[in-house]
Amino acid sequence: MMREIKSTGDYLRAKIVQSTKPDARKRNPGATKDTLLDAARTEFQRMGYDAASTRNIASEAGCNAALINRYFGSKLGLLEAVMEECIDLTPLDGLPPNEMVAALADIALGKVNPTGNFDPMVVAIKSSGSEEAQDVIRSKLGNPMVEQLASLIGGDKADQKAGILLSIVSGMFVGRVSVDADAVSTDHNEALRELLYDAMMAVVSSGT
Structure with missing residues (x-):
């Protein structure tokens, strides 16, 4: 039985096909930040700052908790972003x-x-x-x-x-x-x- 030999080009073409599948889409940073802020508003309002869980916030936003640190620096930075310009009289x-x-x-x-x-x-x-x-x-x-x-x-x-x-x-x-x-x-x-x-x-x- 002959073993099929794939060239480097075959692997590259396969990789290109995989990367263009609909479920391999890139994350939109702006949309992710907005989603995290929405989830944080709900969590902070429900639990207060100390009891609020960044894991819950990330889960509700449908992303990894590490993105909170990437976009906002920390849980405190997320609170600061949530409270920014939230009062308009x-x-x-x-x-x-x-x-x-x-x-x-x-x-x-x-x-x-x-x-x-x-x-x-x-x-x-x-x-x-x-x-x-x-x-x-x-x-x-x-x-x-x-x-x-x-x-x-x-x-x-x-x-x-x-x-x-x-x-x-x-x-x-x-x-x-x-x-x-x-x-x-x-x-x-x-x-x-x-x-x-x-x-x-x-x-x-x-x-x-």
């Missing part, structure tokens, strides 16, 4: 103080479902036990949000007023989800909206 720009405060009250009352659309403030509260995460959250969320609110408020002590407003808004999440107090449940939205409005208007108008 420009829709409130130009509104008179009473309308701006009313909108903020609605934002505060909307913090009910931590597993729904991505909410960076949920991530911030669930990650409060991590010092390294808090440094990222402070620089990417807390300070930028205070700056945006302060620019909307204007006048004396605008930064401090903005900080208090931010505390009120984030406090609604604590009361509703973390503490689950009946007094601040959605059943009382009408009364809560009025009280929130009065409290925040008092802060905004203080000293004027």
Whole structure:
């Protein structure tokens, strides 16, 4: 029986055919990064920073966990990318103080479902036990949000007023989800909206 002898050209042609099969496609780095970010938003919001698993994030994104380090440097770098430019209060720009405060009250009352659309403030509260995460959250969320609110408020002590407003808004999440107090449940939205409005208007108008 004669043994079939394949030339180098045969092997090269076989390799070329294999590389052009549909399942041997190249990875799109941009698409992979976006998919990892989407998966990370879900994981960080569900678990908080410390408990979040990069293995789970990579699995949900359908890729190897090593790509998180390649694209973002580390789990902390991934959190930083997730929190980057995630707050935009420009829709409130130009509104008179009473309308701006009313909108903020609605934002505060909307913090009910931590597993729904991505909410960076949920991530911030669930990650409060991590010092390294808090440094990222402070620089990417807390300070930028205070700056945006302060620019909307204007006048004396605008930064401090903005900080208090931010505390009120984030406090609604604590009361509703973390503490689950009946007094601040959605059943009382009408009364809560009025009280929130009065409290925040008092802060905004203080000293004027």
